[in-house]
Every structure is written in structure tokens, then in C-alpha cells.
Amino acid sequence: MDRLANTVRPYAWGSTTAIPELLGTTPTGEPQAELWMGAHPGAPSRVDRGDGPRPLGDTIADAPEAELGPETVRRFGPRLPFLLKLLAAASPLSLQVHPDLDRARAGFADEEARGIPVDAPHRTYRDANHKPELLCALTPFEGLCGFRDPAGTAELLAALDVDSLKPYVDLLHAQPEADALREVLTAVLVADHTAIAETVHAASAAAERLAAEDGPHRDAYAAYASIARHYPGDPGVIAAMLLNHVRLNPGEALYLGAGVPHAYLDGLGVEVMANSDNVLRCGLTPKHIDVPELLRVVRFESTEPAVLRPEADAGGEEVYATPVDEFRLSRYVFAPSSETPATLPPGAPQILLCTSGTAVVRAADGTELRLRGGESAFVRADERAELTGDDATVFRATVAV
Structure with a gap:
């Protein structure tokens, strides 16, 4: 059980205030667009188990089955298969779409064979994975999602x-x-x-x-x-005028599958996705647009945006149901002075993110981590833990295996 030290990404579209307000820190005046929690090599979280801060991915690599669980390693290999983020948009992100798994593998292999550097500006596929994602609003949130009829x-x-x-x-x-x-x-x-x-x-x-x-x-x-x-x-x-305009209330979510064009416009949310960088852009960006490949990936069908609301189980966990295995997002909402703990099932990796109030993660040996707004923890697969909160909301990201 580890407290995570996370990196803020200062993309130009980011809010200067939303993430600092959640963290209780002083704004720097610069955009703070995303706070990454996970083992993505672009901005890995760091953990300290007594020998100094290390990237979470390196810690996982030391003992993948203990950290991730045997079933996660069997399904996805010895790496954390999801990335959790806080996303704070003050201006529109690029209009974009993500490939399915087969197209990602084929496109990555093709660009590798042609010798295009992975970090080249005109490279389309950064890896061989798909990138389904789920965005849950923490504030009123605005976006575009799928073609209108x-x-x-x-x-x-x-x-x-x-x-x-x-x-x-x-x-x-x-x-x-x-x-x-x-x-x-x-x-x-x-x-x-x-x-x-x-x-x-x-x-x-x-x-x-x-x-x-x-x-x-x-x-x-x-x-x-x-x-x-x-x-x-x-x-x-x-x-963008071809797409549905969507407004989310706090607690509502959008799932974005392969081939669905979308853009986030404004608001603060929790986002979880498969651990991939594969984005094909359609506009609203100075970056490369690969039109032929984009047209192969886009699903040309109209859809009504499916706004998701969480469904609570008997233990108080509120789950956002999605059709993918790489991630599973849920939340716990604790009343003021609540003393009833939620048991966190072992067997899979978990990242816990507190978005309001104060929460306590307690391991079986009595070790505790206290989390406030914007703070997060990694719970390894072989750890048994409980969660309590005082007027707190805690999001739980794990895998669906």
C-alpha cells in the first residue's frame, strides 16, 4: 500500500485553477491540464518503500504477480493495464478518435516496419494497444461525443x-x-x-x-x-458540428469506445483508460492529422451519447459499468463522520483517488494512509485493505478480471 506522488501535465488547454483547488495548493498561473496516476512511462507515479522514490512501473516489474495479481499478468502481461487521470479542461481538446485493438496492432506494426521513430510528429501509432476511456464529471462538464443523426x-x-x-x-x-x-x-x-x-x-x-x-x-x-x-x-x-453536444452533471460519466469521435470542452473530471497513447486527430489541433488512417478508424454511424450513472452494490461500491477488461471504475461516497468501512477486494491492482473530504486506507497489518482531495494510493494485488471516509468521495480504479 503506497501513497502516490504524481505528475501534472501542463497542456495549453488546461485550467490554471481546477487541479490546484482540489489539491489545496497555490495556482502557479500556468495551465494544469492532467494529473496522471499509474505506470505510464510518459509520467509515471512514484512510490517510496524505504529506498527513495521510484517509478511505479519499476516497482511492479520487480514482482509483477504480487503487485498485479496472477490473472492480471496472464491477461495483460507484467504491466499496469490502465491509467487514471484528473482532467481539467478550460478550453477544447482536439477532436479525436481511438483505434480498436486489431487496428492498433496493425498500424503500429506497419509504422515500425517503415522505420518511423515512435516520437516522430507524423507518427500515428505510439503503441500496439487500443484506448477505450471513461470520463466521470466532478464539476459540470461539457463535451462532444459521437455523430448526430x-x-x-x-x-x-x-x-x-x-x-x-x-x-x-x-x-x-x-x-x-x-x-x-x-x-x-x-x-x-x-x-x-x-x-x-x-x-x-x-x-x-x-x-x-x-x-x-x-x-x-x-x-x-x-x-x-x-x-x-x-x-x-x-x-x-x-x-465538430457533426457531433452530439453533451453536458454531464457531477457524478455522470461518458464511455468512449473505439472509432467514436469526441472532444472534451470544459470541466473537471476523473478519467480512466487503457494504457495507450494512440490518438487520431480530426481537427482543433496544430498536430498531425492522418486523414486516410482516420477514415479507416472512424465508425460512421450516429449514436445517442450514453450518459452513465453508477450502480451501487450491497457493500456501497458504486460502479460505472463498461464493456472492457483493462479498467473498472467505481466510487465510494462516505457520509460525514462515517465509521463503516468498505472492504477492498484483493487479487488485482487498485488505485484510490480521493476527490473530496478525508479518507483512510487501512491495511490488514494496521498500517494507514490518510488521503485528502487530489491525493491517491496504490494498493497491490496481494494486499488486503479497508477504506473509510469522513464526508469523502473516493474513486477506485482496478481491472475487470
């Missing part, structure tokens, strides 16, 4: 009354769903830069106007206008 998008675009958008409206009306979505997204991504920038400016101005009026897409127009202010002239603004 073509008829609804045609209505939204037509109301902007921009001449250069009318061919897209016609395609959305005339073609079968998958063909319509593919043709419109492709047209946006390969359009002449000057021409599409003019379209974006006109569409953005219209979205600003419609966001101030009552109408069925008012919130979506406001979101697209905000995106355009952050990314003026970016083709991704039009691509």
Missing part, C-alpha cells in the same frame, strides 16, 4: 444559412447514413485551407447569433461558437 445535423447546418455549407446539407439528406457522414467529414478535412477557413468564419458568426436565440440547438451552437473562438478558421470547427 444526419437529418438532425442537416437541420443544424441549414439554419446557419451559409452557402458553402449547403453541399454538406444536401449530402446529409441524400446519402445513406454511413456514406453521408463519411463524405461530409472527408470533404471538410481535405478542403482547400483558405476556402474552409472562410466557411468556418461564416459558420461561427452564425452560430454566435443562433446561440443567443431560443431553438432546439441553442446549447450546441454556443459550444461550436466557443470552439471557433479558440480555433479560428480550423476545419475541425465544421467537423
